[in-house]
Amino acid sequence: MSEKVFPKDFMWGAATASYQIEGSPLADGAGPSIWHRFSHTPGNTYNGDTGDLADDHYNRYKEDIALMKELGLKAYRFSISWSRIFPNGKGKINEKGVDFYNRLVDELLKANITPFVTLYHWDLPAALQDLGGWTNRDIAYWYTDYADYMFQRLGDRVKNWITLNEPWVMAFVGHFMGEHAPGMKDLYAAFSVVNNQLRAHSKTVKAFREENVKEGKIGITLSNTSHDPATDSQEDIDAARLAHEWTNYPLFLNPIYNGEYPSGIKEHASVFLPHNYENDLEEIKEKIDFVGINYYSGDLVKLDTKSFLGGKTVERGLPKTEMGWEIYPEGFYKILKGVQEEYNPKEVYVTENGAAFDDSVVNQEVHDENRIDYLKQHLEQALRAIQNGVTLKGYFVWSLLDNFEWALGYSKRFGIVYVDYKTQKRIIKDSGKWYSQVIKNNSFNF
Numbered sequence: 001m002s003e004k005v006f007p008k009d010f011m012w013g014a015a016t017a018s019y020q021i022e023g024s025p026l027a028d029g030a031g032p033s034i035w036h037r038f039s040h041t042p043g044n045t046y047n048g049d050t051g052d053l054a055d056d057h058y059n060r061y062k063e064d065i066a067l068m069k070e071l072g073l074k075a076y077r078f079s080i081s082w083s084r085i086f087p088n089g090k091g092k093i094n095e096k097g098v099d100f101y102n103r104l105v106d107e108l109l110k111a112n113i114t115p116f117v118t119l120y121h122w123d124l125p126a127a128l129q130d131l132g133g134w135t136n137r138d139i140a141y142w143y144t145d146y147a148d149y150m151f152q153r154l155g156d157r158v159k160n161w162i163t164l165n166e167p168w169v170m171a172f173v174g175h176f177m178g179e180h181a182p183g184m185k186d187l188y189a190a191f192s193v194v195n196n197q198l199r200a201h202s203k204t205v206k207a208f209r210e211e212n213v214k215e216g217k218i219g220i221t222l223s224n225t226s227h228d229p230a231t232d233s234q235e236d237i238d239a240a241r242l243a244h245e246w247t248n249y250p251l252f253l254n255p256i257y258n259g260e261y262p263s264g265i266k267e268h269a270s271v272f273l274p275h276n277y278e279n280d281l282e283e284i285k286e287k288i289d290f291v292g293i294n295y296y297s298g299d300l301v302k303l304d305t306k307s308f309l310g311g312k313t314v315e316r317g318l319p320k321t322e323m324g325w326e327i328y329p330e331g332f333y334k335i336l337k338g339v340q341e342e343y344n345p346k347e348v349y350v351t352e353n354g355a356a357f358d359d360s361v362v363n364q365e366v367h368d369e370n371r372i373d374y375l376k377q378h379l380e381q382a383l384r385a386i387q388n389g390v391t392l393k394g395y396f397v398w399s400l401l402d403n404f405e406w407a408l409g410y411s412k413r414f415g416i417v418y419v420d421y422k423t424q425k426r427i428i429k430d431s432g433k434w435y436s437q438v439i440k441n442n443s444f445n446f
């Protein structure tokens with residue numbers, strides 16, 4: 001492989017999520033999700049933005065798949081809205097909801113685009129939240145029943161499955177910081193949500209094996225920030241390591257691969273882990289086919305005994321995106337190399353990488369050179385990782401379309417395709433045109 005070209009058959013894709021792009025959250029018998037409820041609760045989102053319309057993808061999916069085809073995408077990562085399928089989270093099935101995803105998958109296959117399905121990207125059926133949601137141990141059964149049903153309905157055509165998107169964010173941003181649905185601020189709840197998501201994930205992997213989805217592969221997608229120590233003092237090195245074990249892939253991969261939580265978590269946070277969690281570890285330890293890595297940024301961590309798990313972020317003057325996140329491509333390499341060294345997954349996919357910038361339309365074009373620079377710098381690090389033994393098989397840019405950025409509403413644009421929310425017009429940004437060339441050349445250097 002020449003030093004600038006990716007391996008043959010490298011899976012180039014783009015990623016989205018149901019609540020962020022679909023709109024029509026209650027159409028055709030769908031039930032409300034916790035993000036429908038959370039975004040409709042005043043004060044929770046920028047400008048009171050909701051996913052009621054978003055990119056209207058529920059109605060425009062054929063147009064959007066034509067765009068994916070025009071870009072030359074090999075794969076498309078999207079998530080299924082659980083409450084379209086089971087309006088109450090369990091029990092009654094909503095055939096029209098299943099039908100939408102059947103049509104979506106069929107249209108993708110017609111366009112020769114490989115579907116990568118995320119079963120859960122934060123939009124829990126609200127009816128299950130009323131029963132405690134992810135803090136209720138029974139969620140492991142509710143989730144597995146939902147996942148197993150999707151394997152039965154789509155498994156003949158969908159061969160790549162992701163159980164959960166970023167369980168750390170669901171647990172801590174949703175149940176400790178309170179900035180995401182369901183808006184809880186309870187550290188004990190957050191750690192029980194970690195444990196219940198792992199139980200749900202591993203039960204589902206077992207069900208997937210039993211469903212025997214032909215040539216099927218199943219994995220989990222984890223959020224990661226590259227944490228560097230602020231100084232070479234042992235206390236800062238330890239603080240950065242602990243931040244890594246808590247917020248990055250180890251919190252989930254250590255139980256999945258090694259049957260126990262990371263040592264730093266057991267040492268400093270076991271008081272928050274659910275009572276008798278040890279009894280769940282045997283079942284949680286269940287082989288997966290790939291690890292999904294999401295990466296956006298890095299930070300410097302300094303010992304701070306007043307912060308949770310003793311670390312605080314300090315500035316280092318790197319350029320930042322519109323999200324205020326450092327642009328730190330080196331961290332991408334560290335995370336990819338780290339996951340391979342620490343857990344040696346059979347396969348790794350980058351299931352999200354991208355950046356928000358202040359995009360503007362000039363004569364029906366969007367000249368987002370800064371996003372091209374960001375993507376190029378990160379693809380360089382991805383290729384470097386492959387050349388250094390990382391089993392990286394594919395890359396999904398976040399995101400295909402500008403979309404609903406959770407609590408920040410529509411104020412942040414991550415798409416390689418611009419969406420004018422007033423007219424729903426799509427405009428392929430310069431970064432989209434550039435990415436299309438990357439796919440065609442299988443290289444970022446041209």
Ligand SMILES: OC[C@@H]1[C@@H](O)[C@H](O)[C@@H](O)c2[nH]c(CCc3ccccc3)c[n+]21
Pocket residue numbers: 017020165166169223224294296352398404405406414
């Ligand atoms: O913030 C951009 C994207 C979201 O739109 C995706 O839904 C989500 O999977 C995702 N994760 C991350 C990194 C972790 C994070 C999530 C939310 C807020 C801040 C950081 C960035 N993103």
